[in-house]
Amino acid sequence: MEVNFENIKVIGFDADDTLWVNETYFRETEERFAELMEGYETKNKVDQELFKMEMKNLELYGYGIKGFVLSMIESALDLSNGKVSQETISEILNLGKRMISHPVELLDGVEEVLSQLVNKYRLIVLTKGDLLDQERKLERSGISKYFHHVEVLSDKKESNYSNLLEHLEVNVDEFLMIGNSLKSDVLPILNIGGSAVHVPFHTTWAHEMIADSEQMNDHLKLNKLEDILKYLQN
Template identity: 45%
Template sequence: MQHSRKLTTIGFDADDTLWQNEQFFRVTEKRFAALLADHAEEDRISARLLEAEKRNLAVYGFGIKGFTLSMIETAIEVTNGQVPASTIAEILAAGREMLNHPIEPLPHARETVEKLAGAYRLVLITKGDLFDQERKLAQSGLGELFDAVEIVSDKSAATYSRIFSRHGDGPEKGMMVGNSLKSDVVPAIEAGSWGIHVPHDLTWVLEHVEPPVSAPRFRQIANLGELPGLIERIGEID
């Protein structure tokens, strides 16, 4: 494919961009609510869990381990400290199942990354637990296609500026591709990069923001299969 004169580096989000992730959190949350059904309605349990997750993000960060600890904290709160040890054990088992779940690549993920590898510098940029994200990348079989992997505690404009400067030619010649407007698209655009939104059916409520439709470097595509063609068109703009 023809290489854009200005675009040299492409960042990809991992969870719910290259492979499924959020659906496992939703299934586990329903299982968790069922465990505590004698103590509260499902909606109330989910609301309390979300509050715990918000409180704990700064302490535990993003990922399954923090989610599991937030479930335990919520179980203690909802039962007024009376949660049985057997329930705690079931919550821990659910967390372990999530950590061991096989990777399910999303449509067009492999073919698109393979098509772009070599023509551009590819960087995987993901939030979450180091061990879990490394495991998922290894199981995905995509690891060898990336020139670099950055597992970060948060995604901000400064994050993208640093990463695209370290692995590329600066944020102006970079592009970030992901399912989260809040984490993948908006801060990348703020850094001066292209921000490409690939919506996923399930996106965590804490990742919801309005799309930056007026930003010249914002684009949205239906799936990763549309990315190479979009890059060709962007090359014509550049």
């Protein structure tokens, strides 16, 4: 089923892996972390234990690079039974610093889409993660000028969206969310009566994956962001 775009006045964009590359850098860092831990466990075991640690710490640290780094350090201590070297801990910290300072790489077509929609719709960024890190990435991206509002949420559940739309005085039937995650960008919006467009990224964090039984068909799926112009400029 396709989305009815006639009533749309406000468009929300996810940031990571919708506007710019993000998950790729996490995967690269995970690879390096597994190499650092190869003297203690296999890569598969290191990956599994790191993910478990991230999930255990998610409620405490939230989403983002800083929580990821803390989970890597804690995993290193656990996997090594406390024997991991100071040099290795320092290298893990450096991995995180490199992630934070990495140049922002816009995905194809992002600025073209935003520049063509900004005068017709109210555009907002709705992302989750570390506030400072997300603000920094948006500033470095060069696309902040297109957005009327930026919101960094602690999570993207139905209540988060509902509260924000109420605060911004946006009617849910006039709102469209665009993002790469079915779990965070599509399903919660559909569940509160809004519209959503799914633009998959080639890499998805395991925490953002959903079972086939949870998927819904009443949203639009696009291969690339530029394709949204076919629907929003008619």
